[in-house]
Amino acid sequence: MKPSLPFEEVFPEVVGNEEAKLALVLNLIDPKCGGVLIVGERGTGKSLLLQAFKRCLETLGVPWVEVPLNVTEEQLLGALDIEESIKRGQRVFNPPLLQRAKGGFVLVDDIGLFDEGRQGLLFSLQTGVFVAALNPSEGQIPLHFLDRFGMCVLSETLGEPPERKAILEVGFEGTIRSSEGLKERFKAIRSSVPQISYGEEVLEGISRLCATSGARSNRAEVFMFYAARALAALEGSGSLSEEHLRKVASLVLRHRARMPEEDEREWEFSPSEGRGQKGGSPCPEKGSNGGEGQASPFDPGENTASKPKAGREEVFEIASPLEVKGLTFKRDRLVRKTWGRRTRSKSSAKGGRSVRSVLWTPDQEIDLFGTLKAAAPFQTLRRSDGKMVVKEEDLRFKEKERKISHLFVFVVDGSGSMGVERRMAAAKGAIFSLLMDCYKKRDKVAMILFRKTHAELVLPPTSSVELAHKRLRELPTGGRTPLGHGLLEAYRLIGRQRLRDPKLRVVLVLVTDGRANVPIIQGSDPLREVKTLCLEISQLPLVDSVVVDSEPKGSFRMGLARELARWTGGYYVRLEDMRVAPFIGIEV
């Protein structure tokens, strides 16, 4: 048996990340392994791995293409060659960018940062094998793209001092050592691949493993076969064995598996420090922002540790419930999913990324170069002393893309009933977890408190979620319930904000038990007023409401909050349910 190729020699500049290195080496041996997606948080070596891999490719003479974040759709599709078009008098196009990777690899760092349009193009125009890095805190890729990757590995922060030291030493030095004779050794290993034998039991083993993992697509089997075979070649074995299968299983199945809870431990990579508890299945179906797949309304594994501090009004500390052990694809709440912050829409507002050139937009911002491209093929016809002739039909305009901003308006009941049984504390905890989301997605937040005889805008719209947190902590309780005032204040606030930004999407989160007992107009029926206001609010465009019922479970329920939800046409959720699993689906 020939000795295997030690990883250190292939990627000397990377410490740790053994799985990633193995995955990359297997792909170097046989690109049919299908590529690698490296998933990890910041500072865990993803880019380092990609760059090291690229250097390897250069040494081995394998073609590659690095796709930068600034790439335009056009470039991916094959841009117009303006020089040739002018010369020849017809449209001449460059080959698509990815063609340069034919027979080789496509490297994409931070693939999650690419918008859906370009992600789609990347995958539909796929030539060559993809090796990409993804930071799940920064973006995602839809499930079906995920499945295109042969393997998926995690990169993590190494917590222990000795490990940190090892990484520090290499990172600090920054010297890049290259390995001797890499080319020859790889050549030898690669040539041995086709001769590797395998029996029926191997194929059976593969299908068994894939089936029990719950992997839906049959790509899993194919990739597993090639991965195992490449491993056998790497280790110098002449034949495939179950052992090889076992070693590559997690690489190939990690991003495809759907495990029943009990078995998930088998597939888990070592947990990051302090990250999440025993999370739900590694199934990332809620990962996509593009609305891919249905969000399962109930996530059994979610665990939010809440540790109430002593004292009358506390704010709950909620552990980061979003990070699931193993694959860190986000679970998005149904609410958030519908109105995702990274909701992109074509907009006419100034600013925003210019996506493509089109014949007409309401905004009519001329795309100069697009216009020239349209005019290029006609120059030989229009011939005029060397200057370019541009006609009206050549005019092209910029289609922009702009993220929709969201404003979360929390309307909080501060009446005496909230002080009972620490309901206010629970409400704060629930709002807190919503604030976390807002923080990550950089939404604006506003807070209205109603109690005693009036409502107060305690926090005008701000993107400083720290400030919001501060206000939240300070919210007092006591007094009666001027719910109508609260709603009116919210209504006015939305109106004012709309003046400034007509496209603003608002999420109104109303936390109350609904027991309005202070009317706006003396002598009126408070509940009647509330109903009127709710109906008004339900008419407002681009406003979604959520009513969080703070009335505790028990025999004495008045169920008023549910009425509020009905009147506003919004969602309804019970406060106590939010505490336990804030990311549960919401009853309508």
Next chain:
Amino acid sequence: MEKEDGGDLRMIFPFSAIVDQEEMKLGLILNVIDPSIGGLLIMGEKGTAKSTAVRALADLLPEIEVVKGCRFNCAREGPHCVECLERIQKGEVLEVERKKMEVVELPLGVTEDRVVGTIDIEVAIREGRRHFEPGILAMANRNFLYIDEVNLLEDHIVDLLLDSAAMGINRVEREGISFFHPARFILVGSMNPEEGELRPQFLDRFGLCVEVRAVTHPELRKEILRRKIEFDSDPKGFLERWRPEQERLAERLIHAKGILQEVETGDEVYDLLVNVTSRLGLDGHRGDIVWLKAARAHAAFMGRKEITGEDLKRVAPFALRHRLKRLPFEEPDLRRKKLDEALSAL
């Protein structure tokens, strides 16, 4: 220092004459000594001399050598842009010229094209050929890139900047143009934390982070005012008076850069450092590396060829302060306490 180029005498307020703001000044200095530290984020209110300081420092620094005729300020020894590579391939021997380091500012509301570079429309129209028009990343190569109110930048622009800053290279695939050029710059950003936060990933990309506060002490405020008036009324004289200080500082910087690679990092230093960072539970490993580099630059600045615990301690807040956040809502004081506690081990 005066700029003597055809009568355009731009007087820049001398760096050494800036009152107070020691943290910010040191943060900038460390980045100059070792640009691989990765830039500086200045957190503070308006009117705290942030861009003044950056310009003043750039003015203080010695000239750099760039390839003559290169639009990207390439260094002769590389890394090279596409154009320099072509020239080398044709057998040309690249000549150099000297240039002052500049502070390139990123305008708010800037477009992708302007940042990354795009096709030269004029050349396309006039000559019908593809020619790359450099963007801001090109201008920033070998210089400072200053971004005011960095928290107000559009996300997609932020992403582009980070990408280049991290890789040190700008690879462009747009409008039928495939191009690349080095993009190594000292990134300096300013922001007012009250106006909103930066994404943690963005924060982590800034090597160091310092806080500046408006100077409140009446004596100091008087001094600031006095110096400003003096400078305004007689810039030449003012500069002349401060020349010895400026030269001293410039000397120190040049010397520090010179001995940087010779600074020893003892094993105990590594151990001390990782003990603190693992105790703090920092996300990712960038913090460790940046901290050590900053400590080394500090030692060099002090004229020493060995990193001590003092160096580590002095620069710790710069390197770690913005990486401490685990939960976004931990009280700032709590975070500071955590840091102090962890550092007491030093």
